[in-house]
Amino acid sequence: MSLVRPSPPPDQRAPLILAEGVNKRFGAAHVLKDVTTRFFQGEVAVIIGASGSGKSTFLRTLNRLEKHDSGRIVVDGIELDDRVRNLDAIRREVGMVFQQFNLFPHLTALENVALAPRKVRGTPAVEARRAALELLARVGLQEHALKHPHQLSGGQQQRVAIARSLAMQPKVLLFDEPTSALDPEMIKEVLDVMKDLARAGMTMIVVTHEMAFAREVGDRILFFDQGRLLLEAPPDEFFDNQRNDRIRGFLGQIVR
């Protein structure tokens, strides 16, 4: 099997996120091997690959939920390292949506969305509430604002989680398999919200198994295999004109 080189970066603008030679090990397992790529303002990048390929771990290094062992990660001009001030600055700019939603169960939907602006940015309570209601309306949940997470369906919880991450007005949103824990009938409502965000120009990096979404919304597909970024390409080239046997095999299994 010949190894396909990642394609050169699509343009010469300063990237919003730069990853250079990123390595990560969990004990003996080498889960990220020399990953190098860039993400640009306004871009929707979709990361796919088999489970265990390192795609979620890579996503989690971008806001340092996982520390990388070597290499560089630069987010919006700030180097990701052990200096805590940098870390807080970066986490304010990078929103994250989790597979298991991770809503705060003791707070209402509204309080979930308003918490970070109030505590981190010091937004007055009334203003934070108003902004939170607006965001809940944007994901179609204004009438559920006063409910607690356990009173909402999985799809509704994930939409609240998206509203919550938007409340900090991040420059980029990371999605870690946002629909993998959902019943099939709820996947569409979450993907629709994500499509709206993409259309509004949000910069998004999405780890997913939803190939139709990747093809329709993605500007670029990144394929991870055994810890390596094996290939990155525009969707039409990736899906319709794939010459890599390994990727063809993966697509053959997953695309129905």
Add this chain to the structure above:
Amino acid sequence: MTGLLALWPRAWSRERRSAATIAAAGLLLVVLMWSLGRILSLAPEPIGGAAQQFAEGTLVTLELTVVSGLLGVLFGLLAAVSRMSALPPLRWAAGFYIWSIRGTPLLVQIFFTFFALPELVPGLQLSDFNSAAAALAINVGAYNAEAIRSGIQAVAKGQTEAARSLGLSPLQTFVHVVAPQGIKIALPPLVNNVVALLKDTSLAYGIGVVELSNVGNRLQAATFLPVPILVTTAIIYLVLTSVLTQVSGAIEHRLDVEQRHEPH
């Protein structure tokens, strides 16, 4: 004993039922303390004649419980947070505290505070009541620490990740996200500890505090009528622990946002 919670109209909100229960239990306790002497004075001898002593002893028991209970929660929280601290000396200090207190008898700790402490630290001679309160608070604090720690550690890791990825600091994450959920999980064992504490205050009798058990013991030694006197003593303890359980049930109900335990 299902309790006061079930008394209120179903239409009431969770918070309202909880607040009503706490208010009712508090009122019950005040009325009880105020009328205990009168009620007991109606009883036949040997209880009727000793009613005032029983009432005063009960008040001392309650005071010991409240003072050492509140201090004990504070000690427990401090020790739990220290035990999970990133600083090794704090972890060791908290570990030593929990290990030494849980590994020695409470009666020895009460004796130590009253008899040994003044010799080790000249000038630190606490009254019998204060010695007992301090020893009880330190004792229950060690048990509370383990309850609080396990509650906090039971909060899902994703909660911390979500809070940190929103830009909340470690302290903000603890205060606004982890602690509220962890304390809810820790509440049932904490309540157990307080009920146990109420009963353990009887050991203060060892250094001469005139609390409920001491009153009972003195009376039965003077009258040689152990059955009515010790039964009365036990009933008063039972009433107190029952009221306490009502209050804690109400607090638990209030924090039970997911309403997994509807009152029936």
